[in-house]
Amino acid sequence: MLRERTGVSKPFRTAIKAEIDHFVTELADDLRRFADEQGKPLADARLVAEAMVTLVFNQGAEALDANAKEREELKLKLKTELRMILLGSQSIAQRAKSQKN
Numbered sequence: 001m002l003r004e005r006t007g008v009s010k011p012f013r014t015a016i017k018a019e020i021d022h023f024v025t026e027l028a029d030d031l032r033r034f035a036d037e038q039g040k041p042l043a044d045a046r047l048v049a050e051a052m053v054t055l056v057f058n059q060g061a062e063a064l065d066a067n068a069k070e071r072e073e074l075k076l077k078l079k080t081e082l083r084m085i086l087l088g089s090q091s092i093a094q095r096a097k098s099q100k101n
Helices: 009-040 045-063 068-100
Strands: none
Touching: 009 045, 045 068
């Protein structure tokens, strides 16, 4: 889907963008809910979701041509990168909260 964002016709690219936006919206909702449940607010759940979806699609495309060992390495790398995005957003939210107080 990520590759298709840049090709074919404008209506097709628009449809792909709408699907990706749907993924982002659902993930942002889940991230907000998770953050509330854990008491660990995010600086911007939508921005976190956009970064995560982009990262997953890009690495998913890379994994298509990877062998089993490379896919395992990509999986570990992806988990680390997703955690970094999440923890970074939590840290920014925490910093913003302490600066207000």
